[in-house]
Amino acid sequence: MKEYETITEISGPLVYAEVDEPVGYDEIVEIETPGGETKRGQVLESEEGVVAIQVFEGTTGIDRNASVRFLGETLKMPVTEDLLGRVLDGSGQPIDGGPEIIPDERRDIVGAAINPVSREYPEEFIQTGVSSIDGMNTLVRGQKLPIFSASGLPHNDLALQIARQATVPEEGGEDNDGSEFAVIFGAMGITQEEANEFMDDFERTGALERSVVFMNLADDPAVERTVTPRLALTTAEYLAFEKDYHVLVVLTDMTNYCEALREIGAAREEVPGRRGYPGYMYTDLAQLYERAGRIKGEDGSVTQIPILTMPGDDDTHPIPDLTGYITEGQIMMDRDLNSQGVQPPVDVLPSLSRLMDDGIGEGLTREDHADVSDQMYAAYAEGEDLRDLVNIVGREALSERDNKYLDFADQFEAEFVDQGFDTNRSIDETLEIGWDLLSTLPKTELNRIDEDLIEEHYREDAAAEGDETAEEVSAD
Structure with missing residues (x-):
């Protein structure tokens, strides 16, 4: 293992040194400062007669009197x-x-x-x-x-x-x-x-x-x-x-x-x-x-x-x-x-x-996962579009159907997305919340979900609550 005292330039995190033998790319280097501190570096560029070394610990304390040793191996963990x-x-x-x-x-x-x-x-x-x-x-x-x-x-x-x-x-x-x-x-x-x-x-x-x-x-x-x-x-x-x-x-x-x-x-x-x-x-x-x-x-x-x-x-x-x-x-x-x-x-x-x-799907999460995800995505996207329309014409100008989608978007953010950083939900809990939200929409709007899954998971009570909310909005 040769030791060189041939540093020619120090530029930011890089040290340039002259060498008289081939040095491999990514080879590990030890640089000993005049103060006795040893720093590690890695060969970043190797050309005939000169190498560029990036120093891990920074170049503070290194000057042209520092010695450079090439260890002949790459960095290993x-x-x-x-x-x-x-x-x-x-x-x-x-x-x-x-x-x-x-x-x-x-x-x-x-x-x-x-x-x-x-x-x-x-x-x-x-x-x-x-x-x-x-x-x-x-x-x-x-x-x-x-x-x-x-x-x-x-x-x-x-x-x-x-x-x-x-x-x-x-x-x-x-x-x-x-x-x-x-x-x-x-x-x-x-x-x-x-x-x-x-x-x-x-x-x-x-x-x-x-x-x-x-x-x-x-x-x-x-x-x-x-x-x-x-x-x-x-x-x-x-x-x-x-x-x-x-x-x-x-x-x-x-x-x-x-x-x-x-x-x-x-x-x-x-x-x-x-x-x-x-x-x-x-x-x-x-x-x-x-x-x-x-x-x-x-x-x-x-x-x-x-x-x-x-x-x-x-x-x-x-x-x-x-x-x-x-x-x-x-x-x-x-x-x-x-x-x-x-x-x-x-x-x-x-x-x-x-x-x-x-x-996702049967055996991996649940057989209804893909359908629930697609339907929630479509409903939330429609609710987002309607929010822009409300800013122009006001909510009272929207139909009962549109108001349901607006309510869905608000509930989706409040109940599905907003869970806090300390709440750990299983995939079953996540999908059950999804069904609670989707059940606030009429069954006829669930056009991305298999009918058998709707019959199994749709909550009639949630649909009734959604209708009451829509009526209150219309009355206001």
Whole structure:
């Protein structure tokens, strides 16, 4: 192992050094400062005679007298089942005061791509306990389903709710043993206050026992942010495909991750792409998101819920735009619903789970799930359209039928979507609430539901209450 004292330039998070032998891409580097501090880095670019090194701990304290050692290996994550219940920093070092991690093996954090031929099609339901997701935009094992949020919205509360409530029901709706389900929580660029909230919630609810937490804070080096999700996903793949866990990976906030890519690209003086982000950002995000999935012959699975805050609430921004191309849908959070006190403020109309139809139905959730979801979506969409009309002509100008749809939209938000961040609903409870709401509409309006299901589940008493409400509105 050669040691060099040939640093030629320090630019932001990057260090440039001259070398007289080939150095591999992504190779791990140790840099010893004149003050005796040792920092780790990774080779970002290697050309004949010179290398660019991104330093995980930041370049503070490094000058041209620092020594550089190339270790001849790429960054690896020490993995073991004993990681469950542990809290690590963004570079994979324990920060919870627990014992040293003794790994079963050390795995390259880049990972190996899943052969498309070996992929098992995702079609098994994950119950998050959140009605707006389970009922309307169902999450499936092996899926990547992002949450599109914005600054000031409670996406972290929703992430925590999913992390502590998510289970994998067996066929027929019974829950599997909780030990078979694990959560990997990767936080990137969050504040210390947010980190404290996360840890308080994990410890208070006991969710930490089945979780591995990676914490990269806002004042940690941006370069470390590019490593954190890869460490988290490497751990997830080990638990899923070696230990047969169903692993849910929650990554927040992908916007901070992409900002780190932009910062590094600027330091390298790369030609920028859209809005200054690197042209390779699509490829980089795909390398992360495509690590979700199932493999034929393996019992475990890796499911991803990446969370991103859309700058300026703009869903055409490059980060949500590229994420939407790669992933299988999105859960959209809404600022208006949040201002009304709806928790979680999920707007089901622009939300989408492209794999939902394969993950619901008889034997997976309930035979009426697909019909109930379709009917509620159509009724809520009509109610939303009528709200715009009311602003123009007033509610008294609408027909009795239209007033029923307006009432449905209000009740849908108040009873179905607004459940609070501490309520855990089974899929049966979610669908029963759905039937209560649909029963406020006349049977003739339920044109998306099989007649046998209507006869079995329709509540005549709810329909009567709906008629009374409509009469009161007309009288007013």
